[in-house]
Amino acid sequence: xxxxxxxxxxxxxxxxxxxxxxxxxxxxxxxxxxxxxxxxxxxxxxxxxxxxxxxxxxxxxxxxxxxxxxxxxxxxxxxxxxxxxxxxxxxxxxxxxxxxxxxxxxxxxxxxxxxxxxxxxxxxxxxxxxxxxxxxxxxxxxxxxxxxxxxxxxxxxxxxxxxxxxxxxxxxxxxxxxxxxxxxxxxxxxxxxxxxxxxxxxxxxxxxxxxxxxxxxxxxxxxxxxxxxxxxxxxxxxxxxxxxxxxxxxxxxxxxxxxxxxxxxxxxxxxxxxxxxxxxxxxxxxxxxxxxxxxxxxxxxxxxxxxxxxxxxxxxxxx
Amino acid sequence: xxxxxxxxxxxxxxxxxxxxxxxxxxxxxxxxxxxxxxxxxxxxxxxxxxxxxxxxxxxxxxxxxxxxxxxxxxxxxxxxxxxxxxxxxxxxxxxxxxxxxxxxxxxxxxxxxxxxxxxxxxxxxxxxxxxxxxxxxxxxxxxxxxxxxxxxxxxxxxxxxxxxxxxxxxxxxxxxxxxxxxxxxxxxxxxxxxxxxxxxxxxxxxxxxxxxxxxxxxxxxxxxxxxxxxxxxxxxxxxxxxxxxxxxxxxxxxxxxxxxxxxxxxxxxxxxxxxxxxxxxxxxxxxxxxxxxxxxxxxxxxxxxxxxxxxxxxxxxxxxxxxxxxxxxxxxxxxxxxxxxxxxxxxxxxxxxxxxxxxxxxxxxxxxxxxxxxxxxxxxxxxxxxxxxxxxxxxxxxxxxxxxxxxxxxxxxxxxxxxxxxxxxxxxxxxxxxxxxxxxxxxxxxxxxxxxxxxxxxxxxxxxxxxxxxxxxxxxxxxxxxxxxxxxxxxxxxxxxxxxxxxxxxxxxxxxxxxx
Ligand SMILES: Nc1ncnc2c1ncn2[C@@H]1O[C@H](COP(=O)(O)OP(=O)(O)OP(=O)(O)O)[C@@H](O)[C@H]1O
Ligand SMILES: [Mg+2]
Numbered sequence: 001x002x003x004x005x006x007x008x009x010x011x012x013x014x015x016x017x018x019x020x021x022x023x024x025x026x027x028x029x030x031x032x033x034x035x036x037x038x039x040x041x042x043x044x045x046x047x048x049x050x051x052x053x054x055x056x057x058x059x060x061x062x063x064x065x066x067x068x069x070x071x072x073x074x075x076x077x078x079x080x081x082x083x084x085x086x087x088x089x090x091x092x093x094x095x096x097x098x099x100x101x102x103x104x105x106x107x108x109x110x111x112x113x114x115x116x117x118x119x120x121x122x123x124x125x126x127x128x129x130x131x132x133x134x135x136x137x138x139x140x141x142x143x144x145x146x147x148x149x150x151x152x153x154x155x156x157x158x159x160x161x162x163x164x165x166x167x168x169x170x171x172x173x174x175x176x177x178x179x180x181x182x183x184x185x186x187x188x189x190x191x192x193x194x195x196x197x198x199x200x201x202x203x204x205x206x207x208x209x210x211x212x213x214x215x216x217x218x219x220x221x222x223x224x225x226x227x228x229x230x231x232x233x234x235x236x237x238x239x240x241x242x243x244x245x246x247x248x249x250x251x252x253x254x255x256x257x258x259x260x261x262x263x264x265x266x267x268x269x270x271x272x273x274x275x276x277x278x279x280x281x282x283x284x285x286x287x288x289x290x291x292x293x294x295x296x297x298x299x300x301x302x303x304x305x306x307x308x309x310x311x312x313x314x315x316x317x318x319x
Numbered sequence: 320x321x322x323x324x325x326x327x328x329x330x331x332x333x334x335x336x337x338x339x340x341x342x343x344x345x346x347x348x349x350x351x352x353x354x355x356x357x358x359x360x361x362x363x364x365x366x367x368x369x370x371x372x373x374x375x376x377x378x379x380x381x382x383x384x385x386x387x388x389x390x391x392x393x394x395x396x397x398x399x400x401x402x403x404x405x406x407x408x409x410x411x412x413x414x415x416x417x418x419x420x421x422x423x424x425x426x427x428x429x430x431x432x433x434x435x436x437x438x439x440x441x442x443x444x445x446x447x448x449x450x451x452x453x454x455x456x457x458x459x460x461x462x463x464x465x466x467x468x469x470x471x472x473x474x475x476x477x478x479x480x481x482x483x484x485x486x487x488x489x490x491x492x493x494x495x496x497x498x499x500x501x502x503x504x505x506x507x508x509x510x511x512x513x514x515x516x517x518x519x520x521x522x523x524x525x526x527x528x529x530x531x532x533x534x535x536x537x538x539x540x541x542x543x544x545x546x547x548x549x550x551x552x553x554x555x556x557x558x559x560x561x562x563x564x565x566x567x568x569x570x571x572x573x574x575x576x577x578x579x580x581x582x583x584x585x586x587x588x589x590x591x592x593x594x595x596x597x598x599x600x601x602x603x604x605x606x607x608x609x610x611x612x613x614x615x616x617x618x619x620x621x622x623x624x625x626x627x628x629x630x631x632x633x634x635x636x637x638x639x640x641x642x643x644x645x646x647x648x649x650x651x652x653x654x655x656x657x658x659x660x661x662x663x664x665x666x667x668x669x670x671x672x673x674x675x676x677x678x679x680x681x682x683x684x685x686x687x688x689x690x691x692x693x694x695x696x697x698x699x700x701x702x703x704x705x706x707x708x709x710x711x712x713x714x715x716x717x718x719x720x721x722x723x724x725x726x727x728x729x730x731x732x733x734x735x736x737x738x739x740x741x742x743x744x745x746x747x748x749x750x751x752x753x754x755x756x757x758x759x760x761x762x763x764x765x766x767x768x769x770x771x772x773x774x775x776x777x778x779x780x781x782x783x784x785x786x787x788x789x790x791x792x793x794x795x796x797x798x799x800x801x802x803x804x805x806x807x808x809x810x811x812x813x814x815x816x817x818x819x820x821x822x823x824x825x826x827x828x829x830x831x832x833x834x835x
Contacts, residue, residue, distance in 0.1 A: 174438060175438050178438070179420075179427075179438055180428065182417070182420060183420060186418060189415060190428075191417070192379075193399050193409070193411065194415075195399045196428065310418065310419070
């Protein structure tokens with residue numbers, strides 16, 4: 001018992017835990033924000049997982065062929081936007097079932113990345129190492145104990161994630177486009193009678209979701225690692241969906257929930273590496289479930305408290 | 320052919336408007352002439368095509384044929400943007416508000432004032448305050464729509480239209496959901512709008528409203544115009560005849576009731592509303608077989624919560640509900656239904672129908688597992704269709720097409736579908752809420768007759784209605800509800816509308832007697 005208390009204490013007093021919370025949360029925040037964009041306008045987007053995967057793959061591909069990871073980022077987000085555009089096209093223009101369309105996209109992304117991986121890099125499993133986006137070195141700031149360890153050397157993606165949340169919140173709650181997004185997601189008919197173009201606003205929401213989810217995916221591959229591995233999103237798209245729901249479809253809420261999940265993962269990783277515990281490899285799988293168990297408990301506890309946009313997932317068909 | 324005709328004295332002229340839906344000719348060469356700054360009524364049976372006609376004026380649907388002139392100039396109205404540009408505004412039969420948004424946000428949506436990249440909420444608030452003041456429409460700009468009573472929501476709809484600079488206002492059955500008090504307030508507003516030069520097209524089923532506020536009337540029937548008259552030269556009786564094409568009884572004929580045993584007892588019932596505040600506060604009542612017990616009251620005094628508690632749609636905090644001598648307080652709605660409790664809900668789109676189901680499915684909702692309609696695994700579609708064909712005929716649902724989706728029926732015909740279904744399964748007790756809301760005079764006559772004949776067959780009926788007239792003409796006993804409590808019980812023949820009106824405002828029956 002004592003060694004457990006000791007181990008947990010060690011985790012919380014070590015700056016690595018906090019830094020890891022930030023880096024684990026970053027892809028979740030971006031993808032959850034993407035979800036918020038799409039669903040605020042009334043289109044469910046369970047394809048986040050697939051979009052992230054494409055973003056991750058595009059990132060590595062761009063970086064590999066140009067040698068410049070920033071081009072990788074551009075290609076990755078382009079892939080994400082293209083995926084989202086497909087989803088938008090099927091579900092907005094043709095009123096397709098959004099769950100089916102989303103599921104199809106996830107499978108498509110797994111297929112494409114798996115195939116292209118072998119075609120382009122000649123091996124299944126993972127790509128060659130490519131250049132990743134350089135970290136932001138804060139120089140002298142790094143010397144400050146604890147805080148310097150956390151913030152001294154972070155990926156720009158971390159900053160981008162938080163800035164995106166601010167951007168998203170302002171856009172949705174403080175601009176006229178945001179008002180239109182919210183109205184179209186709750187009562188498209190009413191918006192239509194006022195001359196708001198329901199379809200265009202929904203296209204915008206879905207495409208933005210592709211952009212942000214792909215950014216989150218790209219972080220996984222060219223953010224720090226510099227490599228793509230099969231299915232490297234590993235369910236993060238779904239955790240991001242949960243974060244969006246727990247965050248009540250609000251960018252700030254989604255960010256907070258993402259931080260919660262990120263910290264759970266970080267905690268779990270750090271705890272496992274505590275040597276006092278002497279854990280066998282087998283128990284690591286049990287630990288690996290912690291974030292998901294937290295998801296279930298939190299989602300269960302919040303059911304009824306968070307409300308989705310009223311027209312979320314309902315296609316709008318005129319006459 | 321109209322090239323040389325001068326329509327400039329008219330705010331709106333619609334000529335030869337024809338609109339066909341699959342299987343229905345909704346508008347058949349309709350002509351409408353509305354003079355500048357008049358209040359013009361359109362009346363007609365349910366499904367006559369009034370809403371369809373107005374939807375074309377507002378650009379929500381396109382006419383198959385016909386022309387529209389606004390202030391004498393021909394206009395092609397492709398979508399609501401064109402209508403807004405032509406200074407036409409519409410308050411829809413079913414409100415078009417975004418529930419979760421605030422009043423200001425709803426009003427400015429689509430024409431948001433901005434400052435730089437941002438939405439200028441304060442400027443919007445100020446503009447709305449100015450409009451409110453100018454037309455006597457007070458609302459709190461920051462309330463959230465879903466927390467507001469319908470009367471207030473309607474004001475928001477009107478301001479929304481005025482904010483867009485509308486000179487021509489279309490109001491599609493604006494009074495259907497209002498209390499008499501709210502209706503009077505609306506009329507004040509309409510008069511003030513008219514005096515400031517606005518033209519108003521007013522759709523209603525209530526002929527006394529036509530008489531009270533309009534200058535001229537267009538009567539429609541089965542997609543056609545059957546009459547255009549000056550209000551001062553007509554009478555409710557004449558209008559009713561033009562609408563329905565036959566004599567209509569505007570009063571109910573009935574014999575005295577022969578009540579039997581107590582079939583429903585409600586004892587010290589306490590029920591909370593959504594926000595957790597008590598809405599029904601220790602209410603007791605009984606209904607016997609073969610009688611109609613009317614509950615009179617101003618909307619929002621616990622009627623909704625009471626009916627939901629009796630039918631099992633809402634949790635009871637304390638108290639008892641006894642039905643057929645059995646305590647059903649915690650029974651499921653399904654169980655209550657099986658015991659013979661029928662329900663005509665007040666919100667027909669929310670609790671009465673499934674909009675995306677055809678009529679024949681809507682007819683068997685709640686009875687779908689009856690051996691008549693299902694063999695335990697599969698639905699007996701043939702039998703269901705046959706049953707539906709009969710019901711549609713018997714209840715005169717128009718158009719009589721059982722494949723039509725619930726949402727494509729006119730409001731009144733949706734109501735007929737619900738009433739037909741509830742009566743068809745032979746209930747012993749009916750909880751009836753606002754049974755004639757939005758119905759035309761002919762349909763009201765029909766539903767009233769049906770309720771009386773159910774009563775005469777020994778069914779107990781609890782009738783909740785905001786229409787005092789309806790309560791008086793149908794009920795054998797009247798209970799008045801105020802803030803979740805019964806203020807007193809009276810017999811319609813032994814009281815006056817004034818006395819009930821006072822109780823509706825919170826005076827107890829005993830107090831009235833003392834004062835007398
Ligand atoms: N989208 C649609 N598809 C098919 N039929 C429709 C559609 N909209 C309306 N109808 C039909 O057109 C006819 C006219 O309907 P409309 O709603 O205009 O009637 P209304 O006069 O407004 O009736 P109410 O008083 O009940 O509101 C009805 O028979 C209705 O069933
Ligand atoms: Mg109508």
